[in-house]
Amino acid sequence: MSYVRPKFRHPELPKNKLGYTIDYYEGTLSTLCAGCGHDSISAAIIQGCYEMNIEPHRLAKLSGIGCSSKTPAYFLSNSHGFNSVHGRMPSVATGANMANRDLIYFGVSGDGDTASIGMGQFVHAIRRNLNMVYIVMNNGCYGLTKGQDSATADAGSKNKTGQVNLFESIDLASLAIELGATYVAQSFSGDKAQLVPLIKAAMKHPGFAFINVISPCVTFNNNVGSTKSYDHVRQHVEATATMDFVPEMQEITTSYGEGSTKQVKMHDGSYISLHKLSEDWDPLDRQSAMNAVLNAKAKNEILTGLLYVDPQTEDLHHLLQTSDKPLNTLTKEELCPGSEALKDINAGLR
């Protein structure tokens, strides 16, 4: 277990606009290993939802199977959750989203759950531009079955027993960009300052928002020679830019001294502000984003931050032209053609 959380809360914990303190967004006690990167990501999700004034019951959290997929139990106890089957979270999320377009769908997966068994569903959820947040807690190994290499383990990376991974890794962020994901970010579980705004913006994004988070496995993949260890990641992280997410109608007050700043306007009027942006990279341009990721990879760097966004994109509901009213609220009167129509249908079949 990571930690024992004290029940005591400061009586004057700040409240968000809904009047909730941050503990209202917490979940049950984590059963992951102490120091697991995933717990930091859970904490970032809690922080993001608190800051975004999310009504927990208006968010549904979904996952597959694996260490990462356990985490939805560890945040947002007041949200409905669905821990589905291995690699199949995207399909469950798709159905749930189709049923009610008004909720936020928050999917959590791991590198085994996404890059191996769930690859088919992952890529097709991207193709459909399903309106959801999809976080991969990526540690390059199978934790629950005790440390086997996953498909995101880098070729040449050593595991705990000293074995070298022979196979090319699957780079989920560049894959997502390639497939047409409309929001692609990469981060590190140890960089909460970057992760929280990325999550906040992802929740506001009106299509498929993908965040690949390198999240070291302290038990099975934190050794020397592993490219997913804390030390290795810290040494090789290269942030694209500092980022803020500015919700709708809020005045931009922070000022930054040096470097260029870009503000990306979201569909609902909120902003993503990117500071110290590199000049040869435009996060609104897919090709440019792809180049940036590939260049970083060539230099053995892990590029983090918001890599690509298409803020005006349209999701699956728009493409299918479904009613504005959530499908799960429609009544018999709106759905059943009735006996008179059936008479016509019968007549047409004689």
Added chain:
Amino acid sequence: MPQKLKKKPVKKAAKKPAKKVAKKAARKVTKKIAKKAPVKVVKKAPLKVVKKAVESKVNNFVIRFANVNGTGSASANFLFTKSIFRMGIPVTPKNIFPSNIQGLPTWYEVRVSEKGYLGRREGIDMMVAVNPQSMLKDVMSVRPGGYFLYDSSKPLHSQFLRDDINYIGIPLMEMCNAAYTDARQRQLFKNIVYVGALIALFDIEFSVVEGLLAEQFKGKEKLIPSNVKALTLGMDYVKANFKYPLDIRVERRDLVKDWIMMEGNAACGLGAVYAGATFAAWYPITPSTSVVEGFADFASEYRVDKATGKKNVAIVQAEDELAAIGMVIGANWNGARSFTATSGPGLSLMNEFLGLAYFAEIPAVLVDVQRTGPSTGMPTRTQQSDVLEAAYASHGDTKQVLLFPSTPKECFELTADSFDLAESLQTPVIVMTDLDLGMNDHMTPPLVWDDKRQYKRGKVLDAAALEKIEKFGRYLDVDKDGITYRTIPGTHPSKGSFFTRGTSRDEFAVYTEDSDAYQRNMDRLTRKWNTAKKMVPAPQLYQKSNRSSDGILFFGTSQYAAEEAMDILNRQGKPVDAIRIKSFPFNKTVEDFIASHKRVFVIEQNRDAQMKTLLMVELQVNPAKLISVLNYNGLPITADNILNQMAQNTSGSPKLKKA
């Protein structure tokens, strides 16, 4: 609606010219083929040379069309079937088609039955042979005394000649080449020309066919004259060259009443529309594809806001069957009625998710249009061979609710019912149809819908109900029927949220590995299963009280053949009792029926006697009591087959044919 048309007086026209043409045709055939096996070309000469008539062949025959797929024969053949239907005569068409798009043999078999027998029947009274590839098999399959209609543009090879059948040669290709210039038209109208010939040979009312053409080409009226021209070509050729009508022919009756003709798959799709399904996810697979396509068609009519174009439905073609059922489960979890349709291979893939839905107690509706397995098997042939796989779908202790429709009307009704059942029981419901039911047109009573009917959404707590509850327990058996209360995401700000999972959990949906809690939950699921027995559709009993120590038991599309067999046994003074199973779990009536008979013949369309197995396992029936009547060659079962197997009265185990 059946048109009230007067019978056309045609018969006397029979003795006019064309003697020469007929002779010429005869010469043409006999000359160019081997001398032995004299060809019986049907001309003015007496027709009944070959076979003594046993039974009247008026409104009582089987015709098979041997076509090449992708040549437009389907619509012509359906035109033939529908004309007979419109003349008030019971008719059953069956497609026997290849897993292919173009160029392979395909057959269309039509049984015309004054007695109203809607099952398949062995023995072909007329073969319309327009496919050279299959011609040898086709000619051999005609009953002695039957007819072989072929394209006489080229002479028949001697190997196709039998002396116990009648040959009707019509130069289809020659006639179409002369009448049409466009290559595609030449091919398409060959089909219409033979339909024209059949109109004359069978004495079909021409005005009925004309009426059907007018309906078919509504809005494209320009196409009607060329079709009528092709029909007339065929009719005129018969009138000029052959004695007509034949002994096998039709006469107008009023036996169809207000019945309709429909495919089971379309009826399932329509049932889902009426039941308020708002989401369908699917992966294309024969023979289930037209279920969702049917749903989409009806939805585009009844679920689109005419002003905005917005739809009260969403349909997603998934990347595979795993995703399709996953989406359905996600949507049902989130409170939208949702379904998928698949066939055997898809059902295998869906097993994992079906176990999740069973254990996590999420409603789901699945239409399984069964085809011939195992593996890819014969994907375009029929079978009832998914029974066991569906009943126990998924690993661990799982049981699934099954419904067995027999007719398109029942496809409509049971699909609609399946949504009520799935939500009431919070579990998957699998509607078990098959290719025969799904992809063939069937005569069926008109569909009915009671406007007062309300959707049964089951035990779902809304915000107001949650307010009154102190502590919500998702898996608390409050009513002691095994069915617990659920909530839909987004209902209440602070109450009712829970974590749905495929892992064991306690009554409050909290993860647990406690043995007692696990077993309590499994026992509650058994309690729910017992509740289901009272909720699923009751079987159909064919008698008020037993008349025989023998009973027959059947389900699904075996109904037609089984009822025909019963009718024949009745007339022979050897009546048997009968029961038709409509659902699984079995209820008390099924148990009592078996208990109250000495022998029960279990009729099913698979090799391994799957329904018998299910009865044995679930009801602890003595296996010796259940005698299997099996049909598993991919073709719909026939009454003769049933009667033969019953007569053999062999042991219950399926006999293996020697290789």
